[in-house]
Amino acid sequence: DGGITQSPKYLFRKEGQNVTLSCEQNLNHDAMYWYRQDPGQGLRLIYYSQIVNDFQKGDIAEGYSVSREKKESFPLTVTSAQKNPTAFYLCASSTNSWELFFGEGSRLTVL
Amino acid sequence: QKEVEQNSGPLSVPEGAIASLNCTYSDRGSQSFFWYRQYSGKSPELIMSIYSNGDKEDGRFTAQLNKASQYVSLLIRDSQPSDSATYLCAVNSGGYQKVTFGTGTKLQVIP
Numbered sequence: 697d698g699g700i701t702q703s704p705k706y707l708f709r710k711e712g713q714n715v716t717l718s719c720e721q722n723l724n725h726d727a728m729y730w731y732r733q734d735p736g737q738g739l740r741l742i743y744y745s746q747i748v749n750d751f752q753k754g755d756i757a758e759g760y761s762v763s764r765e766k767k768e769s770f771p772l773t774v775t776s777a778q779k780n781p782t783a784f785y786l787c788a789s790s791t792n793s794w795e796l797f798f799g800e801g802s803r804l805t806v807l
Numbered sequence: 808q809k810e811v812e813q814n815s816g817p818l819s820v821p822e823g824a825i826a827s828l829n830c831t832y833s834d835r836g837s838q839s840f841f842w843y844r845q846y847s848g849k850s851p852e853l854i855m856s857i858y859s860n861g862d863k864e865d866g867r868f869t870a871q872l873n874k875a876s877q878y879v880s881l882l883i884r885d886s887q888p889s890d891s892a893t894y895l896c897a898v899n900s901g902g903y904q905k906v907t908f909g910t911g912t913k914l915q916v917i918p
Contacts, residue, residue, distance in 0.1 A: 727904070729905070729906070731908075736815075737910060738811075738895060738908045738909055738910035738911050739851070739895065740908075741905055741906075741907070744904070746904050752904075752905075754905065786850055786851070790906070793839065793856065793858075794839045794841070794899040794906055795841065795853055795856055796841070796843075796851075796853065796897070796906055797853065798850040798851055798852070799850060800849075800850055801849075801850045
């Protein structure tokens with residue numbers, strides 16, 4: 697089945713640790729995105745990539761990093777520089793018509 | 808001014824009624840418009856896309872776009888309790904290769 701797979705679904709991080717969230721898609725989409733959602737809030741764009749080996753900062757990129765070495769994969773690293781990382785992280789890919797399809801999300805909690 | 812604005816709700820409608828959800832956007836260059844449904848604790852799923860002025864119908868859902876007024880709406884006919892969710896409006900601006908979301912409107916359908 698085609699879709700987007702995010703892992704892990706739940707992740708706990710200690711202060712000062714970097715963590716990496718995985719996102720893999722088999723929809724053959726060129727564009728991929730990472731969004732963050734806080735309770736009761738909308739989605740805020742962290743990073744996006746329109747093509748392999750190229751990505752752009754979104755609205756809240758500070759404290760995050762990404763790579764796009766393969767079309768299918770767009771991992772997100774939450775670094776220790778991100779001061780308030782507890783949130784629901786959503787990865788998506790899009791068609792050429794900008795329709796986004798989301799993974800199930802990764803819920804990160806800082807202990 | 809926020810790029811995409813929605814009333815947070817909750818919007819309560821009785822079962823069988825028409826639910827009307829509204830969204831305004833600030834960038835006149837916006838070209839693509841979307842409605843996503845998000846159940847509590849889940850990721851968003853695309854329910855409607857609209858790209859030109861007028862109405863677009865899909866089953867019980869109708870999306871309406873008025874670019875002159877910078878206004879997008881979603882009508883849900885014969886509302887069901889299973890429609891209770893948060894509805895997110897999303898917009899792609901032609902000059903920017905990203906999709907921006909509103910904060911969402913929570914809909915409650917009362918049996």
